[in-house]
Amino acid sequence: MKPTDINNPEYFHKVVDCQYACPAHTPVPEYIRLIAQERYAEAYMVNWDSNVFPGVLGRTCDRPCEPACRRGRVEDEPVAICRLKRVAADNKGDVKKLMPQGPFKPNGKKVALVGAGPASLTVARDLAVLGYELHLYDEQKAGGGFMRSQIPSFRLPETVLNDEVNYILDLGVHTHFNQYVSSLKELLSKDYDAVFVGSGAPKGRDLEIPGRKEAAANIHIGINWLASVAFEHVQKIGKKVIVLGGGNTAMDCCRTSRRLGGEDVKVIVRSPFAEMKASPWEKEDAIHEDIPIIDNHVPKSFVVENGKLKGMTFERVQAVYDNKGKRQLVPVGGEDVFFEADDVLIAIGQENSFPWIERDLGIEFDKWNMPVVDATTYVSTNKKVFFGGDAAFGPKNVITAVAQGHQAAISIDLACKNEDLLNRPSPFVNLVSQKMGIHEWAYDNAVVTDKRYVVPQAEKKLTLADRKKEVELGFDHLTGFKEAERCLNCDVQTVFTTDKCIECDACVDICPTSCITFTENAEAETDLRTMLKVPATNLTQDLYVSDTLPTKRVMVKDENVCLHCGLCAERCPTSAWDMTKFFYNVTKAGKSCH
Numbered sequence: 001m002k003p004t005d006i007n008n009p010e011y012f013h014k015v016v017d018c019q020y021a022c023p024a025h026t027p028v029p030e031y032i033r034l035i036a037q038e039r040y041a042e043a044y045m046v047n048w049d050s051n052v053f054p055g056v057l058g059r060t061c062d063r064p065c066e067p068a069c070r071r072g073r074v075e076d077e078p079v080a081i082c083r084l085k086r087v088a089a090d091n092k093g094d095v096k097k098l099m100p101q102g103p104f105k106p107n108g109k110k111v112a113l114v115g116a117g118p119a120s121l122t123v124a125r126d127l128a129v130l131g132y133e134l135h136l137y138d139e140q141k142a143g144g145g146f147m148r149s150q151i152p153s154f155r156l157p158e159t160v161l162n163d164e165v166n167y168i169l170d171l172g173v174h175t176h177f178n179q180y181v182s183s184l185k186e187l188l189s190k191d192y193d194a195v196f197v198g199s200g201a202p203k204g205r206d207l208e209i210p211g212r213k214e215a216a217a218n219i220h221i222g223i224n225w226l227a228s229v230a231f232e233h234v235q236k237i238g239k240k241v242i243v244l245g246g247g248n249t250a251m252d253c254c255r256t257s258r259r260l261g262g263e264d265v266k267v268i269v270r271s272p273f274a275e276m277k278a279s280p281w282e283k284e285d286a287i288h289e290d291i292p293i294i295d296n297h298v299p300k301s302f303v304v305e306n307g308k309l310k311g312m313t314f315e316r317v318q319a320v321y322d323n324k325g326k327r328q329l330v331p332v333g334g335e336d337v338f339f340e341a342d343d344v345l346i347a348i349g350q351e352n353s354f355p356w357i358e359r360d361l362g363i364e365f366d367k368w369n370m371p372v373v374d375a376t377t378y379v380s381t382n383k384k385v386f387f388g389g390d391a392a393f394g395p396k397n398v399i400t401a402v403a404q405g406h407q408a409a410i411s412i413d414l415a416c417k418n419e420d421l422l423n424r425p426s427p428f429v430n431l432v433s434q435k436m437g438i439h440e441w442a443y444d445n446a447v448v449t450d451k452r453y454v455v456p457q458a459e460k461k462l463t464l465a466d467r468k469k470e471v472e473l474g475f476d477h478l479t480g481f482k483e484a485e486r487c488l489n490c491d492v493q494t495v496f497t498t499d500k501c502i503e504c505d506a507c508v509d510i511c512p513t514s515c516i517t518f519t520e521n522a523e524a525e526t527d528l529r530t531m532l533k534v535p536a537t538n539l540t541q542d543l544y545v546s547d548t549l550p551t552k553r554v555m556v557k558d559e560n561v562c563l564h565c566g567l568c569a570e571r572c573p574t575s576a577w578d579m580t581k582f583f584y585n586v587t588k589a590g591k592s593c594h
Contacts, residue, residue: 003545004546009426012584013584015490015582016029018079019584021064022051023400023404024051024403024586025403026051027491027584028065029492032079033444033489034046035087035088036485040087040088041093044089045098048095050585052168053118053164054086055089055160056160056398058088061085061397065081066081073561079452080455084480087480096170100171104128106133107131109133110134110193111127111135112135113134113195114181114199116136116165117146117390118405119389119404120389122409124173126413127409127413130589133174134172136174136175137176137181137187138179140178143168144161144165145198146200149226150226152255152256153467154463154467154469154470184356184361185358185360188384195384196408197371197385197386197387198387198389198391198401201394202353203350204222205346205349207348209299210300211302212302214304214307215309218309218341218342219309219346221346222245222345223249223347226256229467234260235260237262238261238341239261240262240311240343241257241264241266242266243268244346245267245348248277251267254286256467257343258290259463259467262343265291267293268314269293270296270297272295273293275319297314297337298316300313311341314338316334316337317330317331318332352370362382373392377407377421378404384415388407392404406588407424410425410589412589425588426587427584427586428585431581431582432581432583433579433580434566435578443579445566446565447512450485453475455472458470458473488565491582491584492579493579493580493582494544495578495579495580496544496576497575497577498547498549501549502576503553506572510570511568512563512565514533515558515562516557517531517558518549518551528543532556534558536560541560543557
């Protein structure tokens with residue numbers, strides 16, 4: 001194999017598993033170290049630059065970073081990255097002074113933003129400081145989109161959302177709330193240089209089975225019902241409630257129902273419990289609030305008597321898989337199962353809906369009635385119209401919408417400058433030695449076994465009595481510090497200098513995970529992986545291969561199991577190994593790094 005090109009920023013970026021897995025590529029270990037040092041404002045700003053909504057995401061993120069966490073490969077339990085983000089947000093103090101201060105010099109360009117959700121707000125945040133005149137349209141009374149209408153207050157307090165939305169609006173965004181955009185053609189007829197569509201996936205899927213029309217008064221579409229609760233149009237529900245669906249929206253519906261008078265609330269889902277789309281912690285919270293989750297039940301009918309909903313019937317099924325792993329739900333036989341219900345909430349998925357986009361504007365739609373959007377630039381087939389968030393590629397999550405908003409903002413800026421949209425700015429990267437002495441590093445490199453700390457919750461009897469009372473209390477300073485110390489500093493890289501190595505193998509002897517091997521090279525990576533001291537079986541992580549040494553051997557390190565502990569660098573008598581902090585930050589609109 002050829003030597004690893006560590007000058008390619010994407011190599012070490014991939015080694016920082018948590019950051020690499022984050023759609024917005026937030027520098028996770030960087031802000032976790034700041035939290036451990038109680039530098040909360042700085043930790044918040046590192047987050048704000050990348051994910052825009054640290055307080056929101058510290059409570060509600062889908063956490064793609066955590067399954068990737070290296071600590072999870074050591075002890076099963078990853079670092080509580082999401083909840084540490086909240087620690088920074090809860091203790092940040094006055095950060096407004098650290099943010100860009102307007103007014104900004106106008107550049108003469110105007111951009112319309114449709115929908116005030118996370119994607120549009122991210123575009124606004126990135127473009128406002130460049131002097132764009134921004135007009136934000138939304139049918140709700142305030143910004144936030146689905147963060148406001150779909151995430152219950154017991155998970156996300158309104159004050160937290162308001163603060164983070166207003167940080168963006170205060171940059172000089174012109175807001176048009178309580179205004180539904182009914183025609184994209186009309187919007188394009190105005191003097192906007194670009195239009196960004198971040199209208200989300202606003203249509204909840206319905207369930208057309210017998211009894212649906214007859215019982216319509218007591219059957220509600222989940223996302224619409226949550227919005228009605230959020231805006232206080234709905235304040236109660238029946239005592240017996242069935243929630244259909246296995247995603248996070250279903251979990252929000254059942255937990256909200258408990259707070260609005262539901263005494264017997266059930267979640268009933270077609271799939272097996274383990275395959276539900278809801279995050280594991282969302283399912284745990286629902287069960288903690290005495291909500292049973294009944295799996296492997298397919299809805300067959302709504303039962304109506306004298307024009308009133310009485311309940312639902314279900315067919316029991318089991319999951320059967322073919323040799324390719326494809327699942328089929330097969331009836332197990334027996335009589336249908338009946339459950340009583342005063343109300344039913346349907347939370348079986350969301351769909352996009354674009355009735356306000358005329359089909360003669362040069363915007364192509366695919367067979368699913370979704371706009372054809374470039375996956376890199378987020379431009380549609382109409383070069384003035386860009387999409388992002390759920391409106392671009394279907395329902396995902398807040399952090400994905402933020403990531404797409406950043407990229408769409410770059411494209412809008414390039415388009416307004418008549419530059420090539422594929423000329424994407426390079427990331428900002430840095431690689432700095434952490435050596436402070438012979439055996440001293442500028443980061444805490446002790447690796448100890450330490451189980452993940454539990455986030456405390458308010459008493460159940462209090463939270464179930466008040467739908468606005470936040471359930472999770474967050475880490476206090478000391479617990480936040482302890483959890484932050486579990487981070488293995490995966491951004492502090494082991495850099496090997498071939499011509500300093502005397503091949504004493506001291507690093508091999510001291511490595512606690514046997515991730516370093518000096519061996520003959522091989523032509524194929526698959527062969528080299530089997531020649532290591534411990535075979536490298538995780539093909540998703542790379543091998544670090546050095547230049548050829550005097551003995552014709554090469555140094556090979558399995559990045560998958562390296563703990564970044566620095567013992568190899570401490571033990572090396574010639575400083576062939578060095579611990580270097582790698583910083584990677586996705587460059588935003590209007591900036592470039594050469």
